[in-house]
Amino acid sequence: MTRSINKWALLALLVVLAMMHGSPARAEDELMGLQEIVDQANPGATLVLKPGTYQGPVVVNKPLTIRTEGEGNVELINRSQLPALSIDADGTTVAGLHITDGMVKETPTVLVRGHRAVLNGLYIRTGGDGIAVRDADEGLVTNTTIDWAAEGVRLADKGNGVDVFNGHRWRFMDNTIRDVHDGIYMENSDDTRVTGNRIERSRYGIHCMYTNRTVIERNEGSLNVTGAMVMTARQVSVIGNSFSKQSENVNSQGILLYDTHDSVLADNTVDGNRVGLYVELSTGNRLENNEVRYNFVGIQLLDSSSNSIAHNRFTGNVADAQARSSEDNRIIENYWDNFRGIDANGDGNSDISYAINPLFQELTKKRPAFQLFFQSPGMVFLEGLYQSDRDRWTTDAAPLMTPPMSENQIGDAEGRTLTGIAGLVLLGCTGTLFFWMRRRMS
Template identity: 40%
Template sequence: MMFRERIVLSMLLFIGILSIPLSYPFDTANAAPETKDAIPLQSIIDGSSPGEVLVLEPGIYSGPVSIDKNISIRGDSSVTLLNTEAESTITIRSDGVTLQGFTVQHLTNEPTAAIQVEGDRVEITGLDIQSQSFGIVLRGSVDGLIHSNTISWAGPESASSGQKGNGIDLYNSHRTHIEDNKITGMRDGIYLENSRNLMVKANTLLHTRYGIHCMYIDGSSVVDNVGENNSTGAMVMGVKNTVVSGNSFRKQNENVHSQGILLYDVQQSSVHNNVVEGNRVGMNIAESSGNEIRGNVVLRNFIGIQLVLAEDNQFTRNQFVSNVIEASAMDSRNNEMMENYWDSFQGLDLNNDGISELSYGINPFYEQVVNRNSAYQLFFQSPGMIFMSNLFTEGKAEWTSDRSPLMSMEAESQTTKSGTQGSQAIKETTGVWIVGCILLGMATFIMINMGVLRK
């Protein structure tokens, strides 16, 4: 074989290697370790003393286990606790227990948990939890810390949300901190009910029904979380005195009821500095009153913001950009809107203060038409529909209106909120360009050499 032919074949082989995926999906359900040689963990726990730190040697340990003394159990990625029985893999009944660093495989579809917490001041850090039911469940547990864990669905991909359990499920468990966890494929990522003074911070929630689901919580904070490809990013219901801030909820659009943030029966709470992008509905405010909605970026949603029976809320300095329908309001009164930016609004600024002297009214025409006959959605943005909408002025004095809309978008605020995501997108795009340039250069080299060989 000629030297140049060998070069050409080598280049083709190298391109083929670059085209092979670097990793393959790991099916936990079908790749469970054998249990016959597993080390019983319960006997090790039974032999420990209160306050002792158990450092597990590499290996596979068998559950279920119950912890009724304040011990710490530590391991690393070489340690796996496996349970296939219809009980929670770990049940914590004592105060002051710490779990750190190892893998938990909860491979039963009974309504049990990988970790059931019933004691106070429990710390669960750095675990890799793979569950066919619930992840971490807290019942009557206070002052806990759930930090830097990975929780993922280990059952069949075809399972519906009703067949799954929640990633973190908390009831009557006050002053709990849930931070920096990554939850994928569960029913609800984080479910909170009947609890006070919670901190839910910097968690990542992917491919769940509701990324964060709040029911009857008080005096809590939901901050700096990221949710993507869920049915709803944050479902906040029956809540008061709570802060929802700095979160990013994107691409909630696969379900007809998908939305970035839903506030339902929420009172005296603050929703500020969030980014809701690419959802079917960006923000849905229903039957809620006395809330402050401020500084949010509502971007590229089908409906930017939707108000239904919402009263006495304040909307200030929000930015509505590139939404198909910027806003809709039904039976919503006494909401104060001021200094929001609406990118489709043509205002008039006579004194150059950046605020329009003309108000922006939310026209209910389109939503009323669609509610009567959903088929009219097909005509959205058609010339005839726009013309009819402009003619519709019935009850205009009662429309929800921004009395002082901004003339331009707040660039600094937009940059601050989107900076992290933008940096990530730039990195990903740069990587694609590098690989593309390499492949293009190799292809050019091969074509030139093959042309020389033909001659």
């Protein structure tokens, strides 16, 4: 009898142990604690994280280098209202982490308050700002992808991909940002370089306010409301960028300057936008060698003066230009494909100036609803009749008869010239050799 009881007791124990072994573990139990690893590290140490999933939030309050053993195999998950990663120490580097922080919240996924931070090769899925910089200088964000994670959130309620406030001398290079509010937003932040980034399906791709000496170079933006918005800024360089297909919103532009001064827009391509170049309340800027094509309006000038607009190519736009109260600008030697000039002396410039009719802008300023009549037959007819104060119209004094070549086209032409010269030299050598051989044979 005792032996039988012992058998049943042993069997029951085995069943309980099997059930305990087979029960699924909770996700929280499987996450490794990254904060403990950070806390145990010495200042200046390099932490190489093993593959796996780690629990956030994490605060780095000492200079560390945190990187992964391999690309894409270390994930930091945050389910709290706090930032997934806070960098409070100067000289911190974080590389290779995948950060998932999908809760919609006011706090950012990565918060940087330490100087000289480096974020490299991160993949961030965010429900707030992807990366927020606050009162920190001289950092770098490179080769990082930021995607909006939460569904069903209006564009106006989303966070920014990168949000910088009072952060100077930062560099943002070769990043990809999608489906956020503003791709890269900078405020009160000087001497920042934004180069080689791609930003899609956001409000403003690149947005700077109250900044000086910002460099926006070789970026690509598409399907945003505005590609690059420069507001209340000075000495900004917008060079070699491509902004296309910003046309879904009534306020869409390729590049917008508002209250911007002493800045340069050069060698950009703005293609298929509602307005290619928009300039308002801005002075002392240079707009040169830009390719402005297939937009509803090539360029709009509103209440702007003392700007230089030269050697740009306006092709395939529904309307090449619109202007209002912007007669005091230097506009010369641009190509307008809707304009038919006369070049009597053959210098390549039209002897007839190109004057931008202000009627539509004057009407829509007083009656915004008249925008519905943009380029309608009736509006075109009225513009043809309107000639009031023509001497005050914004005018290109010497428009080009043919489009100027871009740097790429010049390079291609030089390459073809060199190829032709090489071919002629080779042909000459071959002919000389053939002639010499004939003489020897004779």
